[in-house]
Amino acid sequence: MSSKFQPPSPSKVAAAVASVLALGSASAFAGSIVQGVVGGVNFTPPVFADTAAASSAASTTPTVFPGATVCFDLNNNGACDAGEPYTTTSATGSFKLSSATEAPLVAQIGGAPGTAGRNVFRVHPQQITAATKSPLLVATVNITPISTEIALAIENQGVTYNTAVANLAQRIGVATAANVLLPPTQVTSSGDQALIVKESVIAQNRLKLAAKFVDRGDTVGELRGNFDCPAVASFDPTNADACAVSDLNTVAIPAAQKYAYNLEGMPQYDYVFVIVEENESQSSVVGASTLPYINNLISSGNLFYNYFSTGAPSEPNYLALGAADDWGQVGDEALPYPAVTGVKPNLWNAIDAVGLTWHVYEGSLWPSPAGTQQNLAGATSWNASNGGLWFDNPTEPKTTIPGNDGVQYTSSLRAVKHNPAVWYADAAAQPDFATNHRSISGAYGTTDVNGNAIPYAYPANTSSTTGNNYTSAGDWDSALQSYATANNITSWWTGNTQPWVQDQFKADLASGNVANFNFIVPDQDDDMHNPGTVPRADYWVQNVVAKIKSSALWNDPTKRVAIVFTFDEGESAKTSCCGWNPLRTGDGASQLVTFTANGTEVSSASALAPFTEAYKGTAGTSTLTFTPTTYSAGNHGHGVTTFSVYTNQIALGNAPGGLYDTDYYSHFSWVRTLQDIFGLADPGLPGTYMNRSKYTENFINQNASVLPEFAGSANPHFDAVRAMNHVYQFPAGVTRVSGLANGGVTTPVTTGPDATQANLFETN
Amino acid sequence: MHALVKMTVAAALIGVSAVASAGTYDFSYLFGDGQEVTGSFTGTSTDGGQSVTNISNLQVQLNGIAFGPVTSNGVTTGNAPLQVNAWNPTLVAFDDTTPVTIYANGALNNFSISDVDAAVNVPDYEFVYLNDATNGFYEVVANNYLQSDSFSPGSTQLATDTPGNAADWTLTPVPLPAPVLLLASSLGLLGVIGRRRRAA
Numbered sequence: 013m014s015s016k017f018q019p020p021s022p023s024k025v026a027a028a029v030a031s032v033l034a035l036g037s038a039s040a041f042a043g044s045i046v047q048g049v050v051g052g053v054n055f056t057p058p059v060f061a062d063t064a065a066a067s068s069a070a071s072t073t074p075t076v077f078p079g080a081t082v083c084f085d086l087n088n089n090g091a092c093d094a095g096e097p098y099t100t101t102s103a104t105g106s107f108k109l110s111s112a113t114e115a116p117l118v119a120q121i122g123g124a125p126g127t128a129g130r131n132v133f134r135v136h137p138q139q140i141t142a143a144t145k146s147p148l149l150v151a152t153v154n155i156t157p158i159s160t161e162i163a164l165a166i167e168n169q170g171v172t173y174n175t176a177v178a179n180l181a182q183r184i185g186v187a188t189a190a191n192v193l194l195p196p197t198q199v200t201s202s203g204d205q206a207l208i209v210k211e212s213v214i215a216q217n218r219l220k221l222a223a224k225f226v227d228r229g230d231t232v233g234e235l236r237g238n239f240d241c242p243a244v245a246s247f248d249p250t251n252a253d254a255c256a257v258s259d260l261n262t263v264a265i266p267a268a269q270k271y272a273y274n275l276e277g278m279p280q281y282d283y284v285f286v287i288v289e290e291n292e293s294q295s296s297v298v299g300a301s302t303l304p305y306i307n308n309l310i311s312s313g314n315l316f317y318n319y320f321s322t323g324a325p326s327e328p329n330y331l332a333l334g335a336a337d338d339w340g341q342v343g344d345e346a347l348p349y350p351a352v353t354g355v356k357p358n359l360w361n362a363i364d365a366v367g368l369t370w371h372v373y374e375g376s377l378w379p380s381p382a383g384t385q386q387n388l389a390g391a392t393s394w395n396a397s398n399g400g401l402w403f404d405n406p407t408e409p410k411t412t413i414p415g416n417d418g419v420q421y422t423s424s425l426r427a428v429k430h431n432p433a434v435w436y437a438d439a440a441a442q443p444d445f446a447t448n449h450r451s452i453s454g455a456y457g458t459t460d461v462n463g464n465a466i467p468y469a470y471p472a473n474t475s476s477t478t479g480n481n482y483t484s485a486g487d488w489d490s491a492l493q494s495y496a497t498a499n500n501i502t503s504w505w506t507g508n509t510q511p512w513v514q515d516q517f518k519a520d521l522a523s524g525n526v527a528n529f530n531f532i533v534p535d536q537d538d539d540m541h542n543p544g545t546v547p548r549a550d551y552w553v554q555n556v557v558a559k560i561k562s563s564a565l566w567n568d569p570t571k572r573v574a575i576v577f578t579f580d581e582g583e584s585a586k587t588s589c590c591g592w593n594p595l596r597t598g599d600g601a602s603q604l605v606t607f608t609a610n611g612t613e614v615s616s617a618s619a620l621a622p623f624t625e626a627y628k629g630t631a632g633t634s635t636l637t638f639t640p641t642t643y644s645a646g647n648h649g650h651g652v653t654t655f656s657v658y659t660n661q662i663a664l665g666n667a668p669g670g671l672y673d674t675d676y677y678s679h680f681s682w683v684r685t686l687q688d689i690f691g692l693a694d695p696g697l698p699g700t701y702m703n704r705s706k707y708t709e710n711f712i713n714q715n716a717s718v719l720p721e722f723a724g725s726a727n728p729h730f731d732a733v734r735a736m737n738h739v740y741q742f743p744a745g746v747t748r749v750s751g752l753a754n755g756g757v758t759t760p761v762t763t764g765p766d767a768t769q770a771n772l773f774e775t776n
Numbered sequence: 777m778h779a780l781v782k783m784t785v786a787a788a789l790i791g792v793s794a795v796a797s798a799g800t801y802d803f804s805y806l807f808g809d810g811q812e813v814t815g816s817f818t819g820t821s822t823d824g825g826q827s828v829t830n831i832s833n834l835q836v837q838l839n840g841i842a843f844g845p846v847t848s849n850g851v852t853t854g855n856a857p858l859q860v861n862a863w864n865p866t867l868v869a870f871d872d873t874t875p876v877t878i879y880a881n882g883a884l885n886n887f888s889i890s891d892v893d894a895a896v897n898v899p900d901y902e903f904v905y906l907n908d909a910t911n912g913f914y915e916v917v918a919n920n921y922l923q924s925d926s927f928s929p930g931s932t933q934l935a936t937d938t939p940g941n942a943a944d945w946t947l948t949p950v951p952l953p954a955p956v957l958l959l960a961s962s963l964g965l966l967g968v969i970g971r972r973r974r975a976a
Contacts, residue, residue: 043899045919047936100929110934112898112921146869148888148904150917150936 047108048154050077050101050119051195053212058364060355062437069443074196076105081120084111090265119155126227131220132265136163138173154195157215183570184211213367218691222272230696233259237276237739239710276695277737278688279775281572287532290541293582297654305554313658314671314772320678321581321653329580334432336683337703353437357702360439362692369527372433373452373517375535376426430533452517521563566660573660582653661775673738676730680704685736707733741765800950811935813918825949826880834858836903838918839932843901846922854900854922856891865910882945914939
């Protein structure tokens with residue numbers, strides 16, 4: 013190496029400088045000069061109301077953040093502390109800053125630590141290094157929600173900066189990877205900008221929650237969903253058996269941000285598909301020779317052995333699957349339509365409220381001609397003329413569609429009541445409600461919609477409630493498509509912009525246009541409901557899962573995709589057994605319940621906003637009341653049913669399969685779990701979980717005096733709600749209170765801890 | 777008449793000798809946000825100060841504050857002298873193989889002035905003027921790390937122009953004091969006469 017370098021004072025130091033400079037090395041120079049923009053999005057949540065006129069969709073605009081404090085975070089605690097180089101962003105969100113030592117960049121938006129509603133974005137030092145042309149020059153580095161996600165990937169996934177950027181770009185689907193490094197305002201490609209904006213909304217919500225964790229002093233135990241530690245605010249004295257010392261530690265921003273993407277230990281998922289079959293207990297499904305594919309699906313994934321439905325018959329369960337409450341409904345009797353009014357928390361609106369998306373895919377979705385579309389505004393009750401069991405609009409021309417077998421079919425194969433979204437007036441009034449309902453095909457006749465032979469014989473002369481004769485049934489989906497084509501039907505519902513095709517599900521998977529949350533409802537011939545249809549259901553599930561597994565999103569290792577397979581309820585005759593309230597009041601008039609805290613209805617519109625403290629749930633600070641006061645049918649449980657999860661990360665070999673969890677869960681637990689997966693609630697504030705999903709053991713203990721339906725429980729853990737995170741470890745010798753005792757399936761473990769406490773939703 | 781010719785020739789030669797003479801130069805750069813770098817160095821120019829090499833005795837001020845040690849609470853930091861380096865567009869780095877030239881035309885500048893141990897210790901200060909057409913880097917940076925690292929918003933010890941503006945750069949030879957000029961003229965004249973006599 014030549015050394016013409018002539019420092020004024022020759023020395024060993026100068027020689028070292030000469031060497032470094034001659035190599036052009038950037039890494040040896042510790043200083044950093046950066047400039048950039050602090051940017052993100054302004055998200056205006058939807059307005060929820062019971063009428064379309066008063067409702068509006070969310071809107072999002074790219075923005076910059078003037079007045080943000082930017083610093084080099086020398087101690088990497090995610091805060092701009094005294095003595096750390098800092099500046100304040102200009103009116104255009106720009107900043108420039110230098111540091112003599114390498115450190116992460118932090119932007120504090122909305123105020124210093126402790127300021128309500130503040131947010132913190134970060135940049136990992138590897139990103140600064142990558143942006144540095146030369147140590148003596150200015151590096152352009154933007155501080156955004158997505159730069160923070162890149163930092164979290166480097167920190168928690170053990171990947172390099174370049175890999176983190178590439179993975180994130182692939183996961184959200186931008187055409188130009190470098191665009192993820194820009195503030196959304198500077199992305200010129202409209203397609204990429206839309207994707208970056210959506211991801212920024214998700215990230216900002218999570219990161220804001222992380223700042224709240226820090227400011228509130230949350231402990232690790234609380235953040236990972238373990239409430240069994242003394243000195244944890246939500247300590248549960250009855251189960252102080254699984255408390256790790258580390259659970260008592262509080263966290264700084266970097267760790268808190270990690271937990272914000274793993275609320276209560278639940279990983280964030282990009283796509284969740286929930287397939288809900290009908291009316292089979294776990295003992296009738298797991299190990300059943302009549303369900304070979306479903307058992308293959310279960311054994312490939314992970315199984316929850318003590319998953320309970322929350323009522324009987326179907327309707328309370330579907331209500332619960334949509335909002336963690338059955339609202340006191342105890343039967344299938346006629347419901348007002350929509351049943352739940354007054355703006356009540358539900359999954360559909362909660363997902364909309366954080367900028368995510370949902371779809372309901374319904375089998376035998378009816379193609380209605382223009383002018384007679386099934387329309388919520390014109391539908392006021394169950395159609396009594398159809399037996400009072402299936403919802404149909406009387407104006408539908410349901411006798412005019414011939415099947416390929418010549419039989420005049422009705423739309424009654426579709427059970428609208430199995431779609432939990434339809435019961436919530438404020439969800440139905442949202443602008444995206446119709447568009448979010450889409451068709452999904454199954455297996456009918458001797459071939460499926462793809463022309464593949466169906467590998468089983470139809471049950472002979474099957475007679476279903478709908479009156480259809482399956483023995484000679486043709487391709488029902490194709491018949492629907494023919495009808496739609498012949499009648500020039502491009503929409504099935506007023507306001508639905510989706511052209512009617514017999515399998516929108518398949519089309520959406522091909523285009524990547526499935527939603528974050530996809531609720532899949534088979535029709536009455538594919539859901540095990542109608543007599544003799546169990547083999548059909550097995551094939552239908554195979555058909556649906558195969559479409560998912562062949563999609564690009566499933567096979568993309570950067571995406572997290574979960575298929576949940578479950579049932580609305582078990583078979584009551586066998587396994588109805590358990591829960592706080594073993595004595596149901598019986599089917600009767602609906603008992604729609606309202607409940608208030610401190611005189612304010614908890615399930616108010618404000619409770620729908622993410623992270624709103626509608627009800628804090630702290631003992632002695634509020635009064636919770638119910639109307640009616642004897643709400644005695646909400647959590648009685650209805651026997652063990654099947655709940656399995658199979659993920660693309662298991663299929664790709666990145667996460668374990670074949671695991672089980674014997675802790676007690678229910679539809680309420682599942683809704684709580686979904687709220688964690690999608691970042692819809694704040695684990696530190698029970699009241700932010702919707703409806704009965706907030707009823708954790710700690711919550712019940714703190715509010716026992718005003719929760720009369722929980723009086724006298726012999727096992728508070730059993731009856732409480734918790735995320736399905738497998739954190740709780742059964743003490744040695746504890747025997748499960750399980751409905752399986754009535755069934756034919758034996759759990760791997762019935763006493764003491766499970767073989768492993770692994771989270772069955774884990775992704776790596 | 778002969779003496780007059782000799783003096784004229786001598787004066788002309790003095791002018792020629794200025795092309796290759798050492799001198800002191802003042803420089804300044806006015807950033808877009810109003811901050812300003814000023815300074816001086818000594819060097820050799822063969823074109824009347826349009827380009828200067830053999831640079832030494834560097835002094836730099838950013839907004840009037842010199843690049844130099846800072847004492848706070850009895851502790852002094854920043855004791856390293858200044859160095860100048862040239863930019864190597866191939867290495868994309870400031871290296872020690874390329875001779876350093878500072879130009880009066882800012883659009884030609886590719887240099888950095890920094891504390892000598894900036895690469896092995898925490899840096900103290902730097903002034904960079906870069907026009908790298910090969911890589912598309914055009915920027916001017918002045919930063920006093922000793923003070924900008926703890927600066928509060930509104931402080932003025934970090935300035936950047938990306939890209940830089942050549943019109944905001946000045947490089948000016950410092951005129952020698954009159955006695956020095958007279959002495960230089962005399963020495964130059966004697967030198968010329970001496971050479972002519974030896975050649976005769």
